[in-house]
Amino acid sequence: MIDYNERRLITLSMCFFVWQSLMPALKSESSIISGATNLLIQKNWPNYLIIFNGLYLQSVLYTDSTPGIIWYIVILLPAQQQPDHLGADAPQYYVSLVASIIAIVICVTALSLTIYFWKSRMMQLAQPIFIVVVQMGCVLLGIACIVFLGPNNTANCSARIFLFNIALTIAFCPLLIKCYRVYIMFVYSFTAHVLNHGGSNKLLTKKSFALSLFGFVAVDLLIILVSVYSRSRGSAPYKSTQLSNNGAYVEFTYCGYHKLDEFFYSEMAYKASLVLVACYLSFTIRSVVDGIAGSKVLLAIVYNTAFIGAIVIALVRSVESVQTVIMCQILGICYCIIVASVLIIAPTLYSIAYVGDKVAANEVIDEMFEARLQNAVS
Amino acid sequence: MANGLVMLLRTIHLWFYLSAVISDSSFNFQIGARVKDNVQAFLLRVTIAGKTPIRLVEDRFVNVTTLMSTAFMSGRTLFYVLEQMYINEITLFQFGFENKFYYMLQNKNSLEYSFQVSFLPSQQFMIGVQYPTSKLEGALKYYICDPYGMPLRFLSNDTFDCTKRPWYKTAKSALSSHWAPPFLQVPFYIPVISFVTPIINYTFNGTRLGFVGATAANVQLSQISDFLRSSYLGTDINVFIVEKASMNLIANSLNATASLRHSDGTVVSDLVPTIYIY
Numbered sequence: 055m056i057d058y059n060e061r062r063l064i065t066l067s068m069c070f071f072v073w074q075s076l077m078p079a080l081k082s083e084s085s086i087i088s089g090a091t092n093l094l095i096q097k098n099w100p101n102y103l104i105i106f107n108g109l110y111l112q113s114v115l116y117t118d119s120t121p122g123i124i125w126y127i128v129i130l131l132p133a134q135q136q137p138d139h140l141g142a143d144a145p146q147y148y149v150s151l152v153a154s155i156i157a158i159v160i161c162v163t164a165l166s167l168t169i170y171f172w173k174s175r176m177m178q179l180a181q182p183i184f185i186v187v188v189q190m191g192c193v194l195l196g197i198a199c200i201v202f203l204g205p206n207n208t209a210n211c212s213a214r215i216f217l218f219n220i221a222l223t224i225a226f227c228p229l230l231i232k233c234y235r236v237y238i239m240f241v242y243s244f245t246a247h248v249l250n251h252g253g254s255n256k257l258l259t260k261k262s263f264a265l266s267l268f269g270f271v272a273v274d275l276l277i278i279l280v281s282v283y284s285r286s287r288g289s290a291p292y293k294s295t296q297l298s299n300n301g302a303y304v305e306f307t308y309c310g311y312h313k314l315d316e317f318f319y320s321e322m323a324y325k326a327s328l329v330l331v332a333c334y335l336s337f338t339i340r341s342v343v344d345g346i347a348g349s350k351v352l353l354a355i356v357y358n359t360a361f362i363g364a365i366v367i368a369l370v371r372s373v374e375s376v377q378t379v380i381m382c383q384i385l386g387i388c389y390c391i392i393v394a395s396v397l398i399i400a401p402t403l404y405s406i407a408y409v410g411d412k413v414a415a416n417e418v419i420d421e422m423f424e425a426r427l428q429n430a431v432s
Numbered sequence: 433m434a435n436g437l438v439m440l441l442r443t444i445h446l447w448f449y450l451s452a453v454i455s456d457s458s459f460n461f462q463i464g465a466r467v468k469d470n471v472q473a474f475l476l477r478v479t480i481a482g483k484t485p486i487r488l489v490e491d492r493f494v495n496v497t498t499l500m501s502t503a504f505m506s507g508r509t510l511f512y513v514l515e516q517m518y519i520n521e522i523t524l525f526q527f528g529f530e531n532k533f534y535y536m537l538q539n540k541n542s543l544e545y546s547f548q549v550s551f552l553p554s555q556q557f558m559i560g561v562q563y564p565t566s567k568l569e570g571a572l573k574y575y576i577c578d579p580y581g582m583p584l585r586f587l588s589n590d591t592f593d594c595t596k597r598p599w600y601k602t603a604k605s606a607l608s609s610h611w612a613p614p615f616l617q618v619p620f621y622i623p624v625i626s627f628v629t630p631i632i633n634y635t636f637n638g639t640r641l642g643f644v645g646a647t648a649a650n651v652q653l654s655q656i657s658d659f660l661r662s663s664y665l666g667t668d669i670n671v672f673i674v675e676k677a678s679m680n681l682i683a684n685s686l687n688a689t690a691s692l693r694h695s696d697g698t699v700v701s702d703l704v705p706t707i708y709i710y
């Protein structure tokens with residue numbers, strides 16, 4: 055017989071009595087166990103490393119030397135995740151965001167100054183419509199840099215491909231058009247007839263400029279539509295399981311045009327040809343009077359763009375870290391748009407501020423006449 | 433020129449990656465092998481303990497033919513020291529025979545772990561014994577164990593047929609040392625695995641029999657979880673074990689229960705224990 059206290063304890067324990075049965079791993083209260091098991095079953099218990107919820111999963115089949123035990127031993131370790139986008143959890147995100155905002159502020163300020171001094175003589179000689187379009191393109195490129203940040207969702211993927219490429223064309227093609235016009239007027243014709251009163255080729259009209267720009271943008275759009283949107287996926291994000299740089303298989307989300315060679319190479323060929331032509335033209339017009347043609351500024355902007363573009367493309371193709379690539383792209387773009395939007399207006403503003411608008415304009419005209427006389431003599 | 437550019441790019445690449453590479457805890461594939469070895473070592477300890485009673489019988493420390501008349505003494509000789517040695521690995525030692533003679537020694541720690549109640553306030557172990565009888569109802573008697581491995585006080589009785597238990601059936605069908613797949617250990621339906629060894633080629637009542645009974649060492653699944661938890665305490669490693677055949681969770685170090693609990697009293701087996709309190 056047992057005493058009263060023992061009987062009381064046994065009765066108490068019966069109150070806590072619960073029936074138990076074996077627990078299927080898929081129904082485990084731990085979401086890690088149930089989720090990991092589900093993933094491993096889906097992948098048929100692979101012997102390679104996979105990542106689940108930020109954890110490395112390695113399953114080892116254990117068969118005991120005594121028959122009766124065949125178990126899967128699953129080891130979980132915190133994984134160094136390889137990101138597929140530049141999110142707010144990465145320090146590069148804030149570097150890129152700050153750089154983009156600074157670039158946008160500088161570009162908007164430069165744009166405002168251009169509009170403010172629109173009617174000044176020096177600005178009119180420099181053809182403000184070119185400058186404004188370049189600066190607007192730079193602002194759009196700054197916005198495109200912000201769109202580069204964040205996850206690869208449908209909205210971001212679509213916005214990135216259009217905004218970046220169109221903005222780059224809008225920002226760069228006016229420079230090319232200007233180079234071309236200066237080249238045609240001052241180099242190709244061998245005569246400086248820019249100041250001939252009533253000359254038909256004096257300046258590029260707004261209409262022809264708009265048509266030229268639209269033509270470049272249309273080619274860009276055509277390349278995007280043909281190379282990306284002719285495929286069923288388009289720019290929509292897709293998931294792909296790939297071996298990450300730490301030896302584990304991870305599911306990445308990419309934009310539809312990720313590593314799409316036909317898109318990359320066609321866009322690169324198009325943009326590179328524009329830059330190369332601009333480089334050639336800006337080099338040939340380097341000695342043309344700076345006040346009207348802005349030849350030295352054009353030379354600096356075009357070569358700066360070409361140099362930075364080459365470095366960024368080389369980094370994009372050689373570095374595998376998505377975060378680093380995006381940050382480098384953004385920093386490169388921000389640097390280029392700051393340089394372009396500031397340089398394109400700086401000489402004009404300097405002349406207005408320190409020489410005086412009227413005096414500076416007269417000096418430019420005098421310089422042009424001297425150049426014309428020298429050409430005529432030679 | 434090209435080589436210079438490549439060098440420049442590599443330097444930039446290295447610069448960007450340096451901090452990340454240094455802090456990168458890339459997966460060491462040896463960890464999986466080491467965890468496997470750890471689990472194997474745990475099971476090996478159970479295997480050694482589980483085979484020891486049969487060795488004692490073979491070495492004639494215990495006479496099987498007189499086992500029934502000396503059940504408590506024989507049980508103590510076979511299991512008591514072992515249970516104390518392997519208290520963290522093995523929750524219960526038992527033997528059963530074809531004539532339904534049964535003896536078990538269970539430590540109280542596992543019961544406390546399961547029910548969080550001090551079930552046996554002063555004693556370490558519980559003994560259960562059932563002598564061959566035509567009437568199974570109430571034939572299995574539980575005792576509180578004294579510090580020397582002998583029954584101290586009668587606790588309760590139960591209805592039990594050892595020959596119908598999974599561990600016994602496994603031993604009978606395998607006729608060699610074998611792991612019984614996870615089952616629920618009576619009387620409290622605790623999920624366990626069992627290392628079983630058949631007792632074969634012995635003479636009973638003048639007749640030489642092939643299979644006469646089996647011994648078993650039960651390992652509570654929560655004990656395997658405890659082992660995993662203690663092994664990887666303070667590390668980033670977590671482990672869980674899934675049985676290949678059933679996909680049941682065997683153990684884990686993530687503090688997740690390895691058993692479904694039916695607190696509403698839902699019967700999960702036809703072997704329902706009945707405990708009578710006197």
